[in-house]
Amino acid sequence: MATIDDVARTAGVSKSTVSNVFSQKRPISKEVTERVLAAARKLNYRPNYWARSLANRTTRIIGLNMPGERVKFSLFHLSLMNGVLNECSLHGYRLLVNSLPKSYLNELPHVSSEPVDGDILLDPVEKDTRIAERIRKNLPVVVIGRPPGDFESKVSYVDNDNVANGENATQYLLRLGHNRILFLNASRYKTVSIDRGLGYRRSLEAAGVPFDPQLLIHKDPDMTSSSFGYSISKEMLMKLPDITAIITDTDKMALGVYRAASEMGIAIPDDLSVIAFSDDSVFAPEFNPPLTGIKLFGEQLGREAAKLLIDQCAAKQHSVKRILISTEMVERGSCAAASQNKGKIQGGMKNE
Amino acid sequence: MATIDDVARTAGVSKSTVSNVFSQKRPISKEVTERVLAAARKLNYRPNYWARSLANRTTRIIGLNMPGERVKFSLFHLSLMNGVLNECSLHGYRLLVNSLPKSYLNELPHVSSEPVDGDILLDPVEKDTRIAERIRKNLPVVVIGRPPGDFESKVSYVDNDNVANGENATQYLLRLGHNRILFLNASRYKTVSIDRGLGYRRSLEAAGVPFDPQLLIHKDPDMTSSSFGYSISKEMLMKLPDITAIITDTDKMALGVYRAASEMGIAIPDDLSVIAFSDDSVFAPEFNPPLTGIKLFGEQLGREAAKLLIDQCAAKQHSVKRILISTEMVERGSCAAASQNKGKIQGGMKNE
DNA sequence: TCAGTTAATAAAACCGGTTTAATATAACCT
DNA sequence: AGGTTATATTAAACCGGTTTTATTAACTGA
Numbered sequence: 001m002a003t004i005d006d007v008a009r010t011a012g013v014s015k016s017t018v019s020n021v022f023s024q025k026r027p028i029s030k031e032v033t034e035r036v037l038a039a040a041r042k043l044n045y046r047p048n049y050w051a052r053s054l055a056n057r058t059t060r061i062i063g064l065n066m067p068g069e070r071v072k073f074s075l076f077h078l079s080l081m082n083g084v085l086n087e088c089s090l091h092g093y094r095l096l097v098n099s100l101p102k103s104y105l106n107e108l109p110h111v112s113s114e115p116v117d118g119d120i121l122l123d124p125v126e127k128d129t130r131i132a133e134r135i136r137k138n139l140p141v142v143v144i145g146r147p148p149g150d151f152e153s154k155v156s157y158v159d160n161d162n163v164a165n166g167e168n169a170t171q172y173l174l175r176l177g178h179n180r181i182l183f184l185n186a187s188r189y190k191t192v193s194i195d196r197g198l199g200y201r202r203s204l205e206a207a208g209v210p211f212d213p214q215l216l217i218h219k220d221p222d223m224t225s226s227s228f229g230y231s232i233s234k235e236m237l238m239k240l241p242d243i244t245a246i247i248t249d250t251d252k253m254a255l256g257v258y259r260a261a262s263e264m265g266i267a268i269p270d271d272l273s274v275i276a277f278s279d280d281s282v283f284a285p286e287f288n289p290p291l292t293g294i295k296l297f298g299e300q301l302g303r304e305a306a307k308l309l310i311d312q313c314a315a316k317q318h319s320v321k322r323i324l325i326s327t328e329m330v331e332r333g334s335c336a337a338a339s340q341n342k343g344k345i346q347g348g349m350k351n352e
Numbered sequence: 353m354a355t356i357d358d359v360a361r362t363a364g365v366s367k368s369t370v371s372n373v374f375s376q377k378r379p380i381s382k383e384v385t386e387r388v389l390a391a392a393r394k395l396n397y398r399p400n401y402w403a404r405s406l407a408n409r410t411t412r413i414i415g416l417n418m419p420g421e422r423v424k425f426s427l428f429h430l431s432l433m434n435g436v437l438n439e440c441s442l443h444g445y446r447l448l449v450n451s452l453p454k455s456y457l458n459e460l461p462h463v464s465s466e467p468v469d470g471d472i473l474l475d476p477v478e479k480d481t482r483i484a485e486r487i488r489k490n491l492p493v494v495v496i497g498r499p500p501g502d503f504e505s506k507v508s509y510v511d512n513d514n515v516a517n518g519e520n521a522t523q524y525l526l527r528l529g530h531n532r533i534l535f536l537n538a539s540r541y542k543t544v545s546i547d548r549g550l551g552y553r554r555s556l557e558a559a560g561v562p563f564d565p566q567l568l569i570h571k572d573p574d575m576t577s578s579s580f581g582y583s584i585s586k587e588m589l590m591k592l593p594d595i596t597a598i599i600t601d602t603d604k605m606a607l608g609v610y611r612a613a614s615e616m617g618i619a620i621p622d623d624l625s626v627i628a629f630s631d632d633s634v635f636a637p638e639f640n641p642p643l644t645g646i647k648l649f650g651e652q653l654g655r656e657a658a659k660l661l662i663d664q665c666a667a668k669q670h671s672v673k674r675i676l677i678s679t680e681m682v683e684r685g686s687c688a689a690a691s692q693n694k695g696k697i698q699g700g701m702k703n704e
Numbered sequence: 705t706c707a708g709t710t711a712a713t714a715a716a717a718c719c720g721g722t723t724t725a726a727t728a729t730a731a732c733c734t
Numbered sequence: 735a736g737g738t739t740a741t742a743t744t745a746a747a748c749c750g751g752t753t754t755t756a757t758t759a760a761c762t763g764a
Binding site for chain 3: 735736737738739740741742743744745746747748749750751752753754755756757758759760761762763764
């Protein structure tokens with residue numbers, strides 16, 4: 001590969017002139033510009049990205065960071081990422097997906113600064129070390145989801161109001177007359193599951209319905225959403241037949257619930273109402289019955305996060321911002337009023 | 353941020369010693385190593401990624417490249433990416449998603465080399481300029497999908513045998529007695545759609561069924577898969593009621609077909625067979641009826657592509673390799689034998 | 705004892721750009 | 735004409751690492 005010196009020599013000018021022709025930071029006469037570009041074309045030259053980044057102290061790359069070792073993007077992550085990418089291409093940023101295990105990053109030869117101008121952190125958990133790390137390294141950060149504990153006031157983040165989401169989903173079912181509501185929540189420690197769980201409890205409390213800890217279950221991180229939804233709902237519907245409604249973390253999980261219900265001869269929505277936190281508007285309407293849910297607008301979350309981060313990288317400003325993206329309840333047909341006689345059936349009068 | 357010079361000064365050693373403590377390329381005495389690490393810890397030092405990349409001429413980053421301006425990852429891309437990421441984290445590579453529009457990259461101030469060691473190219477199209485560009489820049493490349501024209505023998509790639517896939521899907525339907533088969537193919541110019549289209553025609557030919565160009569339609573890139581599947585299948589089923597089977601490019605597209613059929617009172621699979629090229633094993637089985645398809649194993653495609661590329665980056669070898677991932681026909685219930693009287697119905701005896 | 709290794713560290717050059725400070729020319733003003 | 739200002743270009747320092755080539759000290763062996 002040709003270097004800037006080669007071009008300078010060929011064009012008969014100095015390095016800095018070549019540099020300025022490309023960066024356009026200082027004016028160079030039309031004449032000289034032409035000569036330099038001709039030389040560059042002839043040598044098939046393009047400025048070295050790393051050398052430039054080193055000198056500029058900026059990479060125009062932002063990072064997307066998932067916690068944990070085994071990274072597996074979900075449908076929701078896909079929405080987020082599309083939003084992020086969209087915003088990136090608008091501002092000339094590239095996106096680096098960082099999925100290297102800590103064990104690797106801590107080996108001496110691999111210790112280094114991050115090759116990004118800033119990071120978007122996904123799926124914050126309660127004891128999330130990622131934020132403190134980045135603050136220490138003085139790296140701009142935006143979190144998608146609520147940052148844990150103190151960090152809520154220390155870093156910018158974009159989130160849905162998940163306490164409200166939990167409340168709304170629960171309230172919606174309560175109004176339909178359900179009072180034994182199973183909540184299949186996201187995995188424990190994620191702040192999103194904490195928030196939604198809180199909303200769930202608050203709604204119950206407000207309605208005077210006692211909270212039953214058995215009915216709030218966190219996803220097993222080692223299972224797929226759909227198989228978790230299937231097996232846990234089957235088990236719980238067996239064990240506690242008075243459950244008349246289920247809130248699920250995702251549409252895939254809801255699908256598992258559908259399958260369990262169908263196998264058990266439980267009709268949705270007649271015998272069981274299902275509501276999901278779901279961003280999908282292609283598959284959800286085609287569920288049988290169509291799946292009611294709370295739409296989270298993942299793409300918008302991603303876009304706003306990227307926007308915040310890019311602002312922060314560019315302006316070197318450090319105002320901590322919080323953006324809440326409003327959600328939308330989409331009623332489709334998987335929820336119905338609690339059947340009056342369901343209680344009686346549980347009472348033992350099955351054949352009446 | 354502290355630099356290597358700061359650490360050297362603090363530890364009372366030379367830069368090169370500090371460098372070697374971190375890179376471990378030359379042995380440094382235990383004693384000195386301790387002193388250097390202590391200084392580094394004290395100063396919160398970590399080697400600068402870009403300075404290192406510049407000196408090493410390697411970034412340990414590979415790129416994932418989508419064609420076109422408006423990048424939007426699909427479900428299938430998600431599978432690919434998960435596979436790629438998996439392999440990356442195994443070998444200490446990061447993944448850069450490059451979605452910058454050409455218009456941006458061609459502006460003088462943004463012209464530069466790529467910040468990656470190599471690129472994985474997605475969705476190759478017939479006149480794909482990306483490959484030649486990278487060969488000119490001497491950048492390792494692996495394509496997912498068949499590279500167009502001459503490049504097939506010039507760059508490594510990972511693909512399914514899409515001619516065979518097209519043949520198999522078609523043959524499967526032919527054997528069931530269908531001979532008016534609508535193929536809703538991927539968008540024109542993609543090599544994958546060309547290959548599948550070829551397989552489709554070959555199977556027809558082999559069975560002595562005349563090829564009707566009306567029955568081979570390419571997706572409109574500006575529509576979503578599902579709405580394209582819906583509108584085009586509705587239109588075609590109206591216009592050519594003798595169609596008894598449809599092959600779709602994706603499961604989402606199949607969903608559109610399902611919706612159209614249901615609105616038109618056409619029963620699947622009794623009146624219409626549907627088969628899709630689909631990687632999904634969560635939603636597809638839950639279609640009503642469950643969707644028969646050819647599974648492409650996107651994650652494996654991604655993994656193998658990453659493996660090839662990383663090999664190529666590391667070894668500087670230039671042997672061109674081709675890997676074909678075998679696919680699997682999954683029969684689920686959306687296809688049935690062509691009903692005997694369907695032809696008669698078309699003949700006008702609707703009420704018989 | 706002394707040349708011949710070997711091992712650990714250091715000095716200086718290098719990777720390929722940007723940027724600051726200096727210089728040379730042209731243009732402008734009174 | 736002489737001094738000021740603006741404009742285009744350049745030399746040299748710098749970004750923060752790695753690497754080649756010394757240098758020094760300690761260890762062989764005859």
